[in-house]
Amino acid sequence: MSDCGCHAEANTAAERRVLWIALALNAAMAVIGSLAGWLAQSTGLLADALDMLSDATAYAIGLAAIGRSARFKQRAAGVSGSLLLLLGVGVLIEVGRRAWVGSEPVGWPIVATALVSLAANLAVLRLLRPFRRGEVHLRATWIFTRADVVANIGVIVSGVLILATGWRYPDLVVGALIGLYVSKEALEILSEARNAGRLPAAPEERA
Template structure:
């Protein structure tokens, strides 16, 4: 006997106003920082402005993908468009890595041709950046526990605040020592930090794009929990994958000996949502041992 059961919970909170404020604040700051960088010749400011520009693009992509993910599925896209959020994260990571290569190349050239930059101007602009990025991070703080997009935006904005802090240190160093090489040095250091963050984002998004088990979910723990449910003697064909950056799906076959299938399915899907944040589960019940050798597995 086989039963299929799907269970879904309410969609994530609307982050539209949060994205709107974050995009507005960071766009305004990018304009100010890029202008200051060109006028002063500071590569550190230009590097940070370029990174903040990719952040604005990333926020817009994530915002658009989140809106698209709310659209209902169609005959051609039966799961909906939630995976657009995963694609958005991947494109954002690739864009950041390309920007890093450009900045590092320019910084290397600057070591050979020293350009004097005004420390006070850099210091002032970078201090504004700390305020803007910290404020943007705080906008996402309340939602970061429940929404991977919000968590990513929060971490990105917090990292940007730290980067602006590094630029402040470079400006202070130039004022105290007159060492102009601190500007390209900080630009390279900032780029390395950004590349590390972007690589992690690219790795995680690629994992989800290839239907890997989301990193936050322990597949073994899920298998053990299913195998421990009353009446379950075997667990097999267990698959866990991401429908979006905020929604996870599961499909599994259970060899089960019980009386009330509907009650059992409701219990299992509710608990999967509560304990493992798996909000779309398809469970097939079987009342006979697996016929294929090695197919049954209690993990």
């Protein structure tokens, strides 16, 4: 009975359930955050929303990787890391644009939206915890969500500072920090994917 594959099937089902929940929450918050960020003129919220959109894409890739070969999972993690790196660079460009042309971020919608995003990401992080030391594509989703939590906290702090001081600079600073942090996390994922690619392939995975 130990070789029936029941445990593997159960693990696969659990992974799919968690990734579907994470995908739904991130996609919903990406839409909400984008609208709120646009209306509130917040670089931090827009960066956070784009980060969650990238995460939703990563979770979709993770779902596609379940049950596939180690090589496919390594490539899926590489695609996820590349998307996240592009996002980080894009955020930094947007911060520079807004610093040049000016913006007037509104504090209360920034704080409210970031609190909702934080609650969603903490829920996803708790669901992903059992898989944080799993295969490379699942470790990538853990890293994505961990980055989101840090970004959410930064946006909340910037919103509070805007409410307290009326300055727009906290939003720009947090947006830039999110861009840098996201880029760092992307490089970490790409590094893990490269390291996984150096491992010898199983006989059944070799061409």
